Amino acid sequence: MMKRGAFKGKDDEQLTARTFWEPAGYLLPFMLGLAIFTIYPFINVILLSFKEGYNAISGEFSGIGLSNYQYILQDANFLNGLKNTSLYVLYVVPIATVLSLLVASMLNSDIKLKGLFQTCYFLPMVTSITAIGLVWKWLYNYDYGLINYFLSLLGVEAINWLNNPVFNLPALIIYGIWNMIPMTIILLLAGYQNINPQYAVAARVDGAKKGTIFFRITLPLLAPTLGLTMIINVIYGSKVFTELFPLFNGKPGSAYSLYTVVYYLYDMFYVKWKLGPAAASAVILFLIVLIFTILQLIIQRKWKNY
């Protein structure tokens, strides 16, 4: 087989009519869409977050500064959103990861009906958060909900999941875990595929027990995947928003105490039409994602040799 680039002539490195127009034609639709709906709004929202006294209709503003950031950092709703989003991520990601690891290791073993089990476990992934959120709203129902019925069988008193602010976040978290498990299992199963089964075979020949093999061989080899999966989930969880609509009728919790970062952004932009603070919260959301993406890249680089 010809080595890649062997045909590369000298003129391919230079900008000539041929090396410009043909690729430009192929790239035009893609770059146009990207420029208008990703790159331009990205830059624009950052600029907007620094504009003070911005008037959405005339496009005028009184100055450049940090007042929008000052505004949101003093806004109880935004701080509430940061707190809830952090708590949500802190609960949902570890619990979903441990449960998924358990299921993935079982699905990875030699079992029958694998396809059926996979279908069951992956189903939540493809369904609308709004539609299935309504089902959870029904499951959480105080009087007739299935969850309170099961709790009553265990002798636990009925919990007012959706109308008692204390239980709003737990309700969101449980639904979030259920939602996050499918994608996590899939990512972990992909990680399992990359582990050479001969390590486990060799260990078994040497007399290692199943538990030892899991904790000493499989888990360390799975560590990079596990790290990446958790970061993908942290980024995903940081954007928690849509779930609030079916559960709480579009309110951020029954007592307006369950703001999330994206809900705050939506609220400032769409409901209150305060574009400056909305843009500032969008930039903060981006910074959160940025930090975890950099972490992801570091992990990927560090474990490249596996």
Added chain:
Amino acid sequence: MKALKKAILYLLLTIGAGIMVLPFLWMIISSLKTAAEVNTTPPTFWPENLVFENYVYAFQSAPFGTYFLNSVIVTAACVACILFTTILAAFAFSRLKFPGRDLLFSMLLSFMMIPFEMLIITNYTTIVEWGLANTLIALIIPFTCSIFYTYILRNFFLSIPDSLYYSARVDGASNWKYLWRVMIPLARPSLITVGLLDAITCWNSFLWTMIATDSQSVRTLPFGLYAFMSASGIRYERLMAAATIVVVPMILLFVCCRKSIVTGVSRGGLKG
């Protein structure tokens, strides 16, 4: 001993699977109950008599037919546009040679982490300025290209041996012909994966639909369902019927194409 272990494994897997599927089963069971039966304690686990009037009600009281059609149009258009732009861009980034190609591509990759939620403010302004607010087009054009899918397809294109290209070129095929006659047929599995992932994302899209539309005639299913809940009050048997209408197409899609979807998701999650 070994049989016991196996039994425990299956038991645990079945319990877990039961919990994951329970909301879906409960949704369908509840949608087939009468109003009186839905609100009983203890709940009945199978409807006393199957009633379908909740579905009839959903279709009559809210334009679920229109929502459904809109969802199909928007999803089909998004998938078609995404495939078109992705194929061309992935080809340029993998096969064509031009100065700065790989630099440009790695720059674009870094844009992948921009959360869509961040872009809604400006995108809404753009849509309004173009006079597209409250149209189906507004639900389509912001989603006509994706860096993530281009990345998936480019990786596949790169795995096609160069020798194929050079022999095609020697035989006189242009780049354009080579792309559509050789690469696309080879890339079918990747294209199906990209198409399915995008279809799922489009079908379930909520935030942008809520922002960009405000009349029933251009709503898609997820937001239509939410509006139905707000408008018709909480009648769970009816809500569950409506939710079933929204959820079932994606479940069917998943059951039919599980492998392609799972392959796609395992490359980096679902971009929602």
